[in-house]
Amino acid sequence: MKKLVLSSAVVAVLGVSSAMAHFQMVYTPNTALEKGQTIEMKHVFTHPFANEHTMDMAGVEEFYSITEKNGKVDLKDTLKSITWKGKHNSGKAYESKYKARNMGDHVLVMVPTPYYEKNEDIYIQQITKTVINVAGTPNGWDAELGLKAEIVPLTKPYSIWEGGSFTGIVKSNGKPVPFAEIEVEYINNTPDMKNNAMGPNKYEAPQDSFVTMGIKANKDGEFTFALPKAGFWGFCALGVGSDKEYKGKELSQDAVIWVEAKEMK
Amino acid sequence: MFKKVLFSVLVVSSSLFAHSAIMSCFDNGDGSVTCEGGFSDGSSASGVNFYVEQGGKKVISGKMSEDSEFTFKKPSGEYSAVFDAGEGHQVYVKGSDITE
Numbered sequence: 001m002k003k004l005v006l007s008s009a010v011v012a013v014l015g016v017s018s019a020m021a022h023f024q025m026v027y028t029p030n031t032a033l034e035k036g037q038t039i040e041m042k043h044v045f046t047h048p049f050a051n052e053h054t055m056d057m058a059g060v061e062e063f064y065s066i067t068e069k070n071g072k073v074d075l076k077d078t079l080k081s082i083t084w085k086g087k088h089n090s091g092k093a094y095e096s097k098y099k100a101r102n103m104g105d106h107v108l109v110m111v112p113t114p115y116y117e118k119n120e121d122i123y124i125q126q127i128t129k130t131v132i133n134v135a136g137t138p139n140g141w142d143a144e145l146g147l148k149a150e151i152v153p154l155t156k157p158y159s160i161w162e163g164g165s166f167t168g169i170v171k172s173n174g175k176p177v178p179f180a181e182i183e184v185e186y187i188n189n190t191p192d193m194k195n196n197a198m199g200p201n202k203y204e205a206p207q208d209s210f211v212t213m214g215i216k217a218n219k220d221g222e223f224t225f226a227l228p229k230a231g232f233w234g235f236c237a238l239g240v241g242s243d244k245e246y247k248g249k250e251l252s253q254d255a256v257i258w259v260e261a262k263e264m265k
Numbered sequence: 266m267f268k269k270v271l272f273s274v275l276v277v278s279s280s281l282f283a284h285s286a287i288m289s290c291f292d293n294g295d296g297s298v299t300c301e302g303g304f305s306d307g308s309s310a311s312g313v314n315f316y317v318e319q320g321g322k323k324v325i326s327g328k329m330s331e332d333s334e335f336t337f338k339k340p341s342g343e344y345s346a347v348f349d350a351g352e353g354h355q356v357y358v359k360g361s362d363i364t365e
Contacts, residue, residue, distance in 0.1 A: 135289035
């Protein structure tokens with residue numbers, strides 16, 4: 001009996017941590033730009049649906065853009081420290097400005113310094129991809145970058161109607177990860193770019209499994225998910241990266257991609 | 266022989282038709298403007314006609330470069346940059362909408 005109680009307590013704890021997944025955001029309010037312009041980005045480590053706890057980012061190892069014309073361009077120097085305000089607390093985050101001038105796709109990749117998650121006694125590193133497009137011509141959104149942990153899109157991440165779907169392949173060093181575990185979360189508010197804060201929550205989850213939705217890739221590492229509402233949807237393939245340890249502790253090296261659905265109006 | 270030629274012409278024109286022409290221009294900040302042309306399927310605009318129109322007249326004309334670009338000296342006054350990929354595939358961008 002005692003054992004049973006203990007195990008349900010463990011389940012309860014696990015339940016809480018899985019109900020609110022960590023998500024590294026590389027956020028800009030519009031990923032489908034009409035013309036070339038300088039855009040603002042916010043780099044925040046949070047739980048985007050519930051918005052109950054904002055983590056202190058431990059730093060950034062890499063941040064760069066990839067375009068057809070200029071190849072890989074280091075953007076690490078463009079990052080500035082900010083404090084991001086969530087519903088219950090504030091956390092260390094970054095902001096940056098990016099000159100998205102050339103027509104076509106701009107793939108932005110950020111590799112944060114692993115974050116120590118005390119509750120689980122592990123490090124988490126979410127290699128994050130956000131794709132923006134200028135003027136509508138495609139040239140590189142589907143590039144496979146051979147990252148340690150990566151979601152390669154099969155749908156343009158910036159060109160999906162509300163109610164449409166997103167398909168991607170989970171990969172590690174260019175190889176598909178069969179049956180990868182993927183968490184899905186919606187940015188359940190409109191982030192306030194001026195005041196570095198999350199806005200009020202828009203929707204309520206009927207139950208915890210809707211806060212962070214858990215799905216799995218198929219045998220080829222592919223998954224499809226329908227996006228019921230306009231806005232930003234994050235996909236995070238858990239622990240698929242090839243690095244498994246950091247500072248003597250377990251490392252969950254995850255792959256994150258952000259996808260934006262647009263309202264039909 | 267004739268059939269073959271006809272077929273390839275049809276394929277080319279139908280592929281052009283299925284995709285829309287797209288152009289984006291920016292002011293280089295040094296008195297020049299660069300326009301980039303392309304198509305919605307990602308195909309190159311290299312060699313496609315481009316001109317600058319002022320008061321209904323073509324004041325500059327040429328073709329998109331290997332990189333699907335055309336750079337020109339910014340005219341004074343109102344003008345439009347035109348990406349001319351054939352009938353029904355012309356894209357006009359007003360000079361006043363071209364920023365740095």
